[in-house]
Amino acid sequence: MFFELTEEQALVQETARRFAEEDILPTLEEEEKNHEFRQDRVERMGELGFLSCVLPEELGGNGMGFLESVLMAEQIAEVSASWRLPFNMQNLGAPLSVARWGTDEQKEKYISGWIEGKKMGFFAMTESNTGSDVASMKTHAIDKGDHWELNGSKMWITNAHVGDAGLLYAYTDREKGNKGISCFIIEPKKTEGITAKPIETKLGLHCSPTGEFVFEGTKIPKEAMLGELNGGFKMCMWQLGNTRIGCAAGALGVAGGALKHAIQYANERTQFGKSISKHQMVQAQIAEMTVEHEAARMLVYKAAWLKDQGKPNQFETSVAKLAASEAAVHAANEAMKIFGSFGFSTEYPAERYYRDAKSLQVVEGTSNIQKMIISGMACGHTDNR
Numbered sequence: 001m002f003f004e005l006t007e008e009q010a011l012v013q014e015t016a017r018r019f020a021e022e023d024i025l026p027t028l029e030e031e032e033k034n035h036e037f038r039q040d041r042v043e044r045m046g047e048l049g050f051l052s053c054v055l056p057e058e059l060g061g062n063g064m065g066f067l068e069s070v071l072m073a074e075q076i077a078e079v080s081a082s083w084r085l086p087f088n089m090q091n092l093g094a095p096l097s098v099a100r101w102g103t104d105e106q107k108e109k110y111i112s113g114w115i116e117g118k119k120m121g122f123f124a125m126t127e128s129n130t131g132s133d134v135a136s137m138k139t140h141a142i143d144k145g146d147h148w149e150l151n152g153s154k155m156w157i158t159n160a161h162v163g164d165a166g167l168l169y170a171y172t173d174r175e176k177g178n179k180g181i182s183c184f185i186i187e188p189k190k191t192e193g194i195t196a197k198p199i200e201t202k203l204g205l206h207c208s209p210t211g212e213f214v215f216e217g218t219k220i221p222k223e224a225m226l227g228e229l230n231g232g233f234k235m236c237m238w239q240l241g242n243t244r245i246g247c248a249a250g251a252l253g254v255a256g257g258a259l260k261h262a263i264q265y266a267n268e269r270t271q272f273g274k275s276i277s278k279h280q281m282v283q284a285q286i287a288e289m290t291v292e293h294e295a296a297r298m299l300v301y302k303a304a305w306l307k308d309q310g311k312p313n314q315f316e317t318s319v320a321k322l323a324a325s326e327a328a329v330h331a332a333n334e335a336m337k338i339f340g341s342f343g344f345s346t347e348y349p350a351e352r353y354y355r356d357a358k359s360l361q362v363v364e365g366t367s368n369i370q371k372m373i374i375s376g377m378a379c380g381h382t383d384n385r
């Protein structure tokens, strides 16, 4: 067993740390206040080669893997949970699915735009009445001979209204249950019959656009289908296995960011004649946050390493996602307490970590869904894949 990063991995981590501190941090609070999304920043990530970690080199891959991707996501999210999302989406979302399941034409047409950060990607499963139970979706595509006709809607989709091209999951044969879902690559800005609008009521992640799609008799070309007809559910679960580890890494970053700010404040703030970090109960809070953060880090790195080795990792990925997202929420909650009244103020970052952390218990499979996956495998009901 070897716990040290290689020189290259340490360099990747340092590059992402510098990017987060120099490119994101200086203007972050203002952008969060204005709910501002910066396409130029996604392009900058593309220029730096951040968005092509797991792709084969012939498709533009940079020769890195899931572990490097996790190291970067952690550093970005430690500064900004919002900016972890486009990194994950452009890096581990649509590009990997198209690389695995796409035709040569689809690979040629879409992957470079996503990984250069010039075309915003997305993946759309969730609907207003469909979340954890993906197979309960209503959106469907009808074969009209020379095209598909789409009807339905999607909700809570990252990048919906800024998206150029992304993955849409829809029923093509409802009779077959989850074996009747297909995946399509859609281009909302270029396609009539797709309405995309932002969701403006989010609690946090204000620099990450989230929105809705409505499809009304939308015509999409036959060649827009990704992979096999009715093969979408399997692809969706595979894709979630990739983006879930990115989310776990983001949670690790949020836990680390909340802890860092809490320690800094606890060392500076004086009450009862000494810094509050010298009071035992505050020390206990910091110790608990530290243990959970360290444990989550081991779990996330291990799951990413297993993915890079091509070994079964669904169990470890869910364990890592559950542990890291719960650690992030706990750390953010404790940071709020350590900051006292200033935790309750938007002048300090504690409240932003607290708001953003809550999303991590929901996205890429809620904490209960991770528990279902973990216990199913722990009890031998399903196999680790």
Ligand SMILES: Cc1cc2nc3c(=O)[nH]c(=O)nc-3n(C[C@H](O)[C@H](O)[C@H](O)COP(=O)(O)OP(=O)(O)OC[C@H]3O[C@@H](n4cnc5c(N)ncnc54)[C@H](O)[C@@H]3O)c2cc1C
Residues within 6 Å of the ligand: 122, 123, 124, 125, 126, 129, 130, 131, 132, 133, 155, 156, 157, 158, 159, 205, 210, 359, 362, 363, 364, 365, 366, 367, 368, 369, 372
């Ligand atoms: C910021 C943000 C970004 C998002 N981005 C995307 C995106 O890009 N693409 C996309 O498709 N979706 C996206 N989502 C949607 C997200 O994936 C869903 O919200 C998530 O899957 C949960 O679905 P739900 O909200 O409908 O909750 P529900 O599934 O309705 O769950 C509600 C509660 O019931 C629990 N529950 C449900 N079923 C069970 C069960 N069987 N056993 C025990 N408990 C259960 C859940 O754990 C949860 O606590 C995003 C959401 C947010 C907040």
